[in-house]
Amino acid sequence: GNSVTQMEGPVTLSEEAFLTINCTYTATGYPSLFWYVQYPGEGLQLLLKATKADDKGSNKGFEATYRKETTSFHLEKGSVQVSDSAVYFCASNAGGTSYGKLTFGQGTILTVHP
Amino acid sequence: GAGVSQSPSNKVTEKGKDVELRCDPISGHTALYWYRQSLGQGLEFLIYFQGNSAPDKSGLPSDRFSAERTGGSVSTLTIQRTQQEDSAVYLCASSSGGTSHSYGYTFGSGTRLTVV
Numbered sequence: 743g744n745s746v747t748q749m750e751g752p753v754t755l756s757e758e759a760f761l762t763i764n765c766t767y768t769a770t771g772y773p774s775l776f777w778y779v780q781y782p783g784e785g786l787q788l789l790l791k792a793t794k795a796d797d798k799g800s801n802k803g804f805e806a807t808y809r810k811e812t813t814s815f816h817l818e819k820g821s822v823q824v825s826d827s828a829v830y831f832c833a834s835n836a837g838g839t840s841y842g843k844l845t846f847g848q849g850t851i852l853t854v855h856p
Numbered sequence: 857g858a859g860v861s862q863s864p865s866n867k868v869t870e871k872g873k874d875v876e877l878r879c880d881p882i883s884g885h886t887a888l889y890w891y892r893q894s895l896g897q898g899l900e901f902l903i904y905f906q907g908n909s910a911p912d913k914s915g916l917p918s919d920r921f922s923a924e925r926t927g928g929s930v931s932t933l934t935i936q937r938t939q940q941e942d943s944a945v946y947l948c949a950s951s952s953g954g955t956s957h958s959y960g961y962t963f964g965s966g967t968r969l970t971v972v
Contacts, residue, residue: 776960778960778963784965785860785947785963785964785965785966786899786947786949786961786963787963788960788961788962791960831898831899842887842889842904842951842961843889843901843904843912844889844899844901844961845901846891846898846899847898848897848898849898849899
């Protein structure tokens, strides 16, 4: 079956620090991979995605590269801001008979202090 | 509509009562999903609709849970005889992707259900 494992949080950083949130997946076939973000009091929003190996998704200064050899999709940002404080979810979608069903990681809480 | 709309945003109910949660997807989106987010847990898949049919309802936790979708649009998730462990945020999402696996979802803001 499909599964997604994220690094455990919470993660606390100072503003302008470098961020990495690790994500690894197991899946049959070649899934698409996603990062979703949930800001306080809001719903989940798609942050970025990658649909095949070596693709890099990017948005709002965040990046993640689809690494088939290590089955990973780690989220990075070079300089975080207080406004990046949120919960981040990694997800995979195996497609085919799994339709669009996403398998989510447990989520990582990020808090950025001024 | 412009986004996925869910109602109510908050619901407090007594143990043993039935509740109905509503989801209004983005107009034209054929795929609709229900997920549950419990405190300290990730997102748990409940059911998937393509049009009005539900090819995958494997995530429904028990026969107290049911869902329907009418007119290829609005969906209702019903929980009968609610239990305290049903307390969670219920999230609805829609997409235009159908069977494509490269589309992301658009999520609603969720319904926070509290069973007392």
